[in-house]
Amino acid sequence: MDFSIPDELKQFVDSVRQFRERELMPLEQEFLLKGNFTNEQRTELEQRARQLGFWALDVPEEYGGQGMGTLATCLVAEELYKHPAMFDFGGSPEPALYEGNEDQKKRYLRGVIDDGKRSCYAFTEPGGGSDFARITTQAKRDGDNWIINGRKTFISEADRADFCILFATTDPALGGRGITCFLVDIGTPGFELSRPIPTMGDAWEPYELTFEDCVVPDANRLGEVNGAWELASEQLTHGRLKIAAYQLGIAQRSIDLAVEWAKQRVTWGKPIATRQAIQWMLADSAVELDAARMLVYRAAWMADEGQHIRNEAFMAKLYATEMAQRVTDRCLQIFGGLGYSKEVPIQSFYRQVRVWRIGHGTGEIHRWMIARNMLGLSSRD
Template structure:
């Protein structure tokens, strides 16, 4: 298979890179200091991204989106992984499960997201249900033509800035050959719906792109707020998780590339004992390891994106690329801190931010332990007699 970029892909990567370096990089320090993107800066970036045609690149062209395939989207995420996460996600790529919108939902939720007028957030994780997503307890009880929602969601990124919540809740139980199983349904819940309370959580990483608690207390929504059909919530979740894991890997690869460039520049110019520190094996070997790690991650991302376009990506393959890339960016940023020495942990230098931000990549979109469990279980299935 040939993973070389087409002329169109190269042009997009170059244009997006120029946009990121000009419009996003200059604001990273203020976002880090304030733990938020100032509203005027956020609005300016959104408007410029919209004018440049960078909004909703992952959505179908016939609906006004970019219509990009997964291989091209992986290159987009690779570029968008380089700036601050909070700034990167102002160039919005809406959650693709919104394509299941129907009827009035299309103009109320889907199209405003594609036009960059509304922002969504996806709410699955709960205090008692992180990696074990099927353990969620947030429930929706039918009451006439309405549903009454009660429960708590946790670690919901960008909920404080979102216009509405894509909520996965339990709507009953079904009898299965393996016993009774929860039935999951996805709802579209406006953040200003009575009974919804959003409380920010403080994180040491990805400042400005903050996790939140969402509390639902007797939140009443009409039946028309169900996305898709009642009971198919986990089908949506799985679709979201597969693409999310590959794109996270692309994001990590781009972040690692930026850190690698900074580390190489430092190693090639910083002198000690009469020569550059890159000439010492202790540093040079780190550079070699970082380069190999990044190359392998990129190849895994490209193959996984190609398989997504082909419709052949398996669950454990999605876990493989997520696991490797998320741990890779951790190794790369840790080596970068060591190469920069004391300056690597100074707040005046961005290396410490990349190091902190890299840590969460091994947790969200599935922990390293969960991915290893998925990979081993799926592989061993074929050996069981």
């Protein structure tokens, strides 16, 4: 068994570290106090990243990207998420866009890769997010068009998006197997960002979206009619693994900060690092982080070998998101009152990791899927 990371990849990740230290770290205090970067700051950072060649990293070379594999993508995500702004390099399309026809690839996929266009991904509705079959936003065929009506909620990045990857029912009788995917441009009449939803995360302000008699041409249907299930399940698998990789960066930075603090904070004449209570929190955190890292790297390696990683991605995301919650909690505790303040990033990590136990499938649904796989059960059992 070979656990080594190729030298070339290590050097690349080191250049990402330098980007984080030079471009992101000087903005950290401002980020912590304001709670987010402005859209202008994010756009400037993306442009700077692009100048330095950090663009479309995971995009296949045939589409003008850098063709980096899943392990590389995870290592880059891990490095970037050591900063609480949770900044991602641009130019990486949602994988579903690779399933588009030639015209859609030209207009949407290449738009993201070449021109930095952005998408949002609208699945969740006020009636529920875990259960695909409960989607009620409806698309009705009208000649060469579809008329869309309904509401989506908690849609991230909608305010920065150029278009929306929308999931709507086209055959309610088929439940989750009657859902179709559409590409809807921001500004299409009948499609509105109805309101932002303030959340406990710094870098998160998802939106509610409404569709009222919104006319979308059939040319903007992504994939087959009633075919969104297949599109979504593959896409979500790779998204889940990337989310798991984010947790590694968050936990590593939190531990690094806590170690430094524990060595310098003195009580009763000794650094708190000499106390068993503190040492155990650090040791448990290090062990759990390492276990999560193994799950993420193994799944990434399998994906790069061309193997299916659905179950491995469920396991990696489930464990890594819960690990990050425990680790950030312990590290905040080691910092005492300072950990609760906006003068250090721990509180931001502590609040922000919470969303990952919910988004892209909750922990409960992940456990259910893993158990179903073990037991050989289907969704109807």
